[in-house]
Amino acid sequence: MTDAVIECRNVWKIFGDKSKEAHSAVTERGLSKKEILEQYRCVVGVADVSFTVGKGEIFCIMGLSGSGKSTLVRHINRLVEPTAGVIRVANQDVNALEGPQLRQLRSQSVGMVFQNMALLPHRTVIDNVALSLELRGMTRADRHDIALEKLRLVSLDGWGDRYPDELSGGMKQRVGLARAMAADPEILLMDEPFSALDPLIRRQLQEQFLDLSKVLNKTTVFITHDLDEAIRLGTHIAIMKDGRFVQVGTAEQIVTEPVDDYVADFVKGISRLELVSAGKVMQPLADGQSSALFGPSVLATDKLSKLLQVAKEHDGVITVSDGKRPVGVISRYDLLNAVSG
Amino acid sequence: MAECGYLDPFACGKLPLADWMTDGLRWAVDNYRPFFQAVKAPVDSMLLSFTAALGAVPPMVVILVVALVSWQIAGVRLALGLTAILLFVGFIGVWPETMLTLAIVLTSLLFSLALGIPLGIWASRSETLYAVLRPLLDGMQTIPAFVYLVPVVMLFGIGNVPGVIVTVIFAVAPVIRLTYLGMKQVPGDVIEAMRAFGATESQLLWKAQLPLAMPTIMAGVNQTLMMSLSMVVIASMIAVGGLGQMVLRGIGRLDIGIATVGGVGIVALAIVLDRLTQALAKPRKKGEWLSRGPIGLVRSVARTSRTDSAQQLPSSAIKN
Numbered sequence: 001m002t003d004a005v006i007e008c009r010n011v012w013k014i015f016g017d018k019s020k021e022a023h024s025a026v027t028e029r030g031l032s033k034k035e036i037l038e039q040y041r042c043v044v045g046v047a048d049v050s051f052t053v054g055k056g057e058i059f060c061i062m063g064l065s066g067s068g069k070s071t072l073v074r075h076i077n078r079l080v081e082p083t084a085g086v087i088r089v090a091n092q093d094v095n096a097l098e099g100p101q102l103r104q105l106r107s108q109s110v111g112m113v114f115q116n117m118a119l120l121p122h123r124t125v126i127d128n129v130a131l132s133l134e135l136r137g138m139t140r141a142d143r144h145d146i147a148l149e150k151l152r153l154v155s156l157d158g159w160g161d162r163y164p165d166e167l168s169g170g171m172k173q174r175v176g177l178a179r180a181m182a183a184d185p186e187i188l189l190m191d192e193p194f195s196a197l198d199p200l201i202r203r204q205l206q207e208q209f210l211d212l213s214k215v216l217n218k219t220t221v222f223i224t225h226d227l228d229e230a231i232r233l234g235t236h237i238a239i240m241k242d243g244r245f246v247q248v249g250t251a252e253q254i255v256t257e258p259v260d261d262y263v264a265d266f267v268k269g270i271s272r273l274e275l276v277s278a279g280k281v282m283q284p285l286a287d288g289q290s291s292a293l294f295g296p297s298v299l300a301t302d303k304l305s306k307l308l309q310v311a312k313e314h315d316g317v318i319t320v321s322d323g324k325r326p327v328g329v330i331s332r333y334d335l336l337n338a339v340s341g
Numbered sequence: 342m343a344e345c346g347y348l349d350p351f352a353c354g355k356l357p358l359a360d361w362m363t364d365g366l367r368w369a370v371d372n373y374r375p376f377f378q379a380v381k382a383p384v385d386s387m388l389l390s391f392t393a394a395l396g397a398v399p400p401m402v403v404i405l406v407v408a409l410v411s412w413q414i415a416g417v418r419l420a421l422g423l424t425a426i427l428l429f430v431g432f433i434g435v436w437p438e439t440m441l442t443l444a445i446v447l448t449s450l451l452f453s454l455a456l457g458i459p460l461g462i463w464a465s466r467s468e469t470l471y472a473v474l475r476p477l478l479d480g481m482q483t484i485p486a487f488v489y490l491v492p493v494v495m496l497f498g499i500g501n502v503p504g505v506i507v508t509v510i511f512a513v514a515p516v517i518r519l520t521y522l523g524m525k526q527v528p529g530d531v532i533e534a535m536r537a538f539g540a541t542e543s544q545l546l547w548k549a550q551l552p553l554a555m556p557t558i559m560a561g562v563n564q565t566l567m568m569s570l571s572m573v574v575i576a577s578m579i580a581v582g583g584l585g586q587m588v589l590r591g592i593g594r595l596d597i598g599i600a601t602v603g604g605v606g607i608v609a610l611a612i613v614l615d616r617l618t619q620a621l622a623k624p625r626k627k628g629e630w631l632s633r634g635p636i637g638l639v640r641s642v643a644r645t646s647r648t649d650s651a652q653q654l655p656s657s658a659i660k661n
Contacts, residue, residue, distance in 0.1 A: 077537055107539030118534035122552045132538040135548075179538075 004052040004088075005187060005219040006059075006076060011049045011085030013071055013243075016042030023083045033242055045071040046082075047243035053236075058213060058220045060234030062227055062266075068243040069223045073189050076221060077110040078102060090186055107132045111180030115192040117172045119164040125175050126151065126160035132183045143182075150178040153212065170201035177209070181216070188220045195225065206232055227266050231255070231275065239263050251275050272339065273305040281307075281338035282320040282328030297321050300328075304338060311335055370495050377496040385502045387451065391444035392501075400436050404428065407613065413634035415620035423616065426609045435584065435606040442573055442583035443610060445501060449508040449569045450562070457513045457565065458558065461520025462546070471521065478514040486511050486575045494579050504573070504581030512568035519561025523554030559622030566614050570607060584610070 014022045014036070022040040025031050026047075033044045046068045053059040063069045074080040075087050078094050087094045090109055097105060111132070119128045126147045127134070133143035144160075151157050154174040164172055173193055180188055193209075194202040210233060213220060224230050230237045231251040238248045239262075247259045252275050258264040279300035296310050297319035307330065310318055318335075320328040345353040395403070404427045412420035430439050464471040489507050497503035527550050535545050551558075577585030584606040591600025631640060 079533060079537055103539040103541065105539075106537055110537075112534070112537040114530060114534060114537075116530050118528070118530040120531060120534075120549060120553075131535075135535075135538055135540050135544055 003055050005055050005090060006051075006053040006221065007086075007088040008052075008072075008075065009050045009086045009088075011046055011072070011075055011087060012044075012083045013046040013068070013075065013080060014042050014044050014083045016040060018042055019083045027084075044068075044243050045080075046075070049085075049240075049243070049245055051238060051245065051248060053219055053221060055219055056217045057235040058222055058233050060222045060224060060230035060237045061240055062224055062230040062237055063240030064225055067240045069225075069240050070191055072240070073191055073221055073223050076187070076189055077106050077112060103135075107136045108183050109185050110187045110189060111183060111185040112189040113173070113176045113180045113191065113193040115195055117164070117169075117176045117196075119172060119175060119179075121164050123163075124160060125156070125162050125164065125167070128164065128175055129160075129178045129182050131179055136183070147178070147182055150182050151175075153181065154178045154208070169197050170205060173197060173205060174208075177212075181212075181218075186219060188218045190220060190222045192223050192225065194229065202229075209233070227270060231270065239266065252277065252280070256280055273308070274303050276304050276338055278302045278304075278307055278318075278320045278330060279328070281334050282330045283334065284328040285326060295319060297326065299323060304335075307335055308339070366492055366495055374496070381497055381502050381506070384448065384452065384505050388444060388448045388501055388505055391448050392441060395440040395444050396437070400431050403440075404431075407617075409635050411617055411620070413636060415616070416634075419616055419620065423613050426612055430606055430609045433602055433605065435587065435602055438583045438587060438603070439606050439610055441501075442570075442585065442607070445505055445508070445573055445576075445581065445583060446566065446569045446610070446614070449505050449512060449572075450566055452505065452509045453513040453516055453565050453569070454562065456509065457516035457561070458520050461517045461558075461561075462524055464517065464521045465524035474517065478517060481510060482514045486572055487578075490575070490579050499580040501581050503579055504576040507576050507579070508569050508572040511572045512565045515564035515568065516558070516561040519564070520554065520558050523557030523561075524550055526557060527553045556622050559618060563615060563618040563622060566618055567611060570611050570614070574607065 012023055012026075014026075016022065018040045019042050022036050022042040022044075025040065026036055026044070031039070033047070036042050036044055049072060051059070061069045061072065071080055075082050075085075076089055076094070078087075078097070082095065089105065092101075092105065094102075094105070120131070123131075126144055129147035129150055130138075130143040133146060138146075148157065148160060151160055154177055156171060156174055156178065159167065159171070159175075164175065167175065173196075176193065180190075194205050197205065206229060222230075222233055224233075231254075234251060236248060237251055237254050239246045239254065241262060247254060247263050249257075254263065255267045255270055255272055255275050258267055277300065278298050281304070282300070295316050295318060296314045298306060298310055298321070300320050300322050307318065311332065316332075318330045319326050320330060404424055407427060408420045408424045411423050430436060460474070464474050486507075489510055493503050493507045493510075497506055531549055531553065532545065535549050540548070573581065573583065574585035574588055577583070577589040584603045587603025588600050588607070591597065591603060631637065
């Protein structure tokens, strides 16, 4: 892929004094995570993860706590050094960067938002937002101009002179988002940014983030432990467990074709209505089969929710078309099957 | 009576620790006296300038400055209280001694901070250094202060300058400890965020760690000051002048009058310094400074006259 903004190949992170030995043991002899812990007193954080994120994509990494997702995302701006593997960001090998280049990458190309906000409590909101610009040496007037503009972006204009402890959780995280975007980075790393917020605020911020994301076209790696969030935001979703990617795919793929019980368990509670499309559940018509079927018709890309609406008003079989001609049919039975999963 | 044996092994002989110390110190004096004399030089010049300054300024000016500063950092009430205390000190006739003691304490404080804050920062980054430093600090704080006096006299002589040095040794521990503590208390996520946005190590220190550790460091400064004050009395035994000297003379002559006057002076100085540093230790937001105390008063007066001379503005414009 040429337009990959972030590319990770075979990334390993093993914590502990003997991480190198543990790594060669695990690659040559295939020891399990538990054996590594027993024999080398090392903890496997990330195990052989590869992925690419294209320009403008939102790549969601979803996993429970301890699955290694936060560790993994910190490889992208090298807050964590990998034990093995290659990480390329914006066509640079991150691990080969020297001090000043690495700082330049961090302050200009990669913005980061943290779960616990991590704002500087002794600085005003505007000085927090302007942090990366200040660290880079921009003058006060210039960086305040930019910071004001970013505050407007997250609808917090007028709050610049306040201190973080005067803000609510949701507002703080909007400051965090503005801070990450201050340098206009190509890449955003979001480490469970909305997890600490209450559900209503979380929903609002997700929507605000999606809107911003569409406008600004940032490449985003988004960490979450909430599959709903991953599905709502992610262009692609990776399910992570014990340091490995169990499955990578679009939301529809993950929900309709879980690779194992672990993923299946996760997606059980997810509403499929807005995810699964008619093309997935129809019985395809054989080539040349008559298209002279009666009844209503829908597009192959229409979602189940649309199908339900149609089925409510019409009895019988629904025809699916690709826009020009019929390609399949869906019976009541097929539809109920698809909804129940 | 005591017989050498299993039951009383102490009677068999003793480790000549006292002799070792005596020999060791003599060796240090014989070989390194020039070095120790050189250490005295900066202390001496600093102390001289403090003494000269505090001696030359008229008492009422000193009181006015203290009053303005305390008004600025804490409020009118503290300013009034401290003014009353200082006036009292002047009227019981110990103003010159108080200023000398203040000069000694301030000099000790300056050197304690110059030594203690960098050491504390360094210790917070190196567990090895902290492991070495900790028992040393424990020792410095528990060994009776009198014990320091002997080697200090032999190496540095007697007088105010060795007095400052012995005070620094006695009082530097809290500022090291609390600087270490303050640095360790800086939240890890803030440090990570600074790194994630491209901070260099020195930016990390100056823009995040030190400001966040400052209240704790100031508590250490306050403790160091208080310990310096108590040491100044003990140091009077090696001919350090000032209030401590008065107390010592009072003890020597069983003169309750002079001992009380000296003691009251020390208490008064302690209150003034304690309240000032405690007020400084309170975390404050930077904009607040300019809108309070005498500076705030001057600014608001200036602003009012400016708006008066210009056109009439709504009152909200003046308030903000």
